[in-house]
Amino acid sequence: MSEYLYSKELYVFELDQPVKARVRSYTREDFPDLISIQQQSFPPPFPSELWWNEEQLNNHITLFPEGALCVEIAGKPVASITGLLVNFDPGHTDHTWEEITDSGYIRNHNPAGDTLYIVDICAIPAYRKLGLGKLLMQSMYEVVIALNLKRLLGGGRIPGFSKYAVTMTAEQYTAAVVGGSLKDPVLTFLLRCGRMPVKLVRGYLDDEESLNYAMLMEWRNPFYK
Structure with a gap:
């Protein structure tokens, strides 16, 4: 019996070389490793006060441990993902990251919620070619199924938009990414993970690269009853 609430072993690949994870x-x-992952994933000029702190991490493992996962390679965490449960009304999609995640503290976690909302996903840059982000997202889909939730949801940044903002609206840019004529580092990644666009949200996060936009993206539980 595993000492962890969630645990699975598998191989990821660096080029053609299998790596046990x-x-x-x-x-x-x-906690120290998780904070280090954030520091390496979001270096300056990203504000250091937005990295995880121990109070936030303690809330994650206390309030919703099912939504607090990491990838360990060679005995050390190198990537993580965090979520909380919310009740989502598809008729009212506009919200900010701070509002829906309690600024990452998740004190608004609703044990009776129908939706697993992604707070954060990150990986140490040196390990990103191993597909750990997609692995973590798929692991969260398993949590959604196990808890019989309706969906996984979250706001996806569109960091490539700032390069096209002079000639395109955010709506045109995201349509081009979904249509395949442009690629975006985050939005294209989420599409590869099986997430579907729900709505473009203005003012989601203070994010210069995305001009504060995010695309709300969902994965619906095909086994939901």
Whole structure:
């Protein structure tokens, strides 16, 4: 029996070389590594006050441990994903990241919620070619199925938009990415993970690259009853 709420072992690949990995719940002992992952994933000029702190991480493992996962390689966490449960009304989609995630503290986690909302996903840059982001997203889909939730949801940044903002609206840019004529580092990644666009949200996050836009993206549970 695993000591973790969630745990699975598998191989990821660096080019054609298999690398053994473990996706598992993160714990208090992982806090220093999780903060280090954030520091390496979001270096300056990204504001250091937006990196995880121990109070936030403690809330994650206390309030919703099912939504606090990491990838461990060679005994060390190198990527993580965090979520909370909310009740989502498809008729009222506009919200900010701060509002729906309680600025990452998830004190608004609703145990009776029907939707797993992604708070954050990140990986140390040196490990990004191993497909750990997609692995973590797929692991969260498993959590959605296990808890019989309606969907996984989250706002996806569109960091490539700033390069095209002079000639395109955000709506035109995201349509071009979904249509395949442009690629976006985040939106294209989420499409590859099976996420579907719901709505473009203005003012989602203070994000210069995305000009504060985000695309709300969902994955619906095909087994929901």
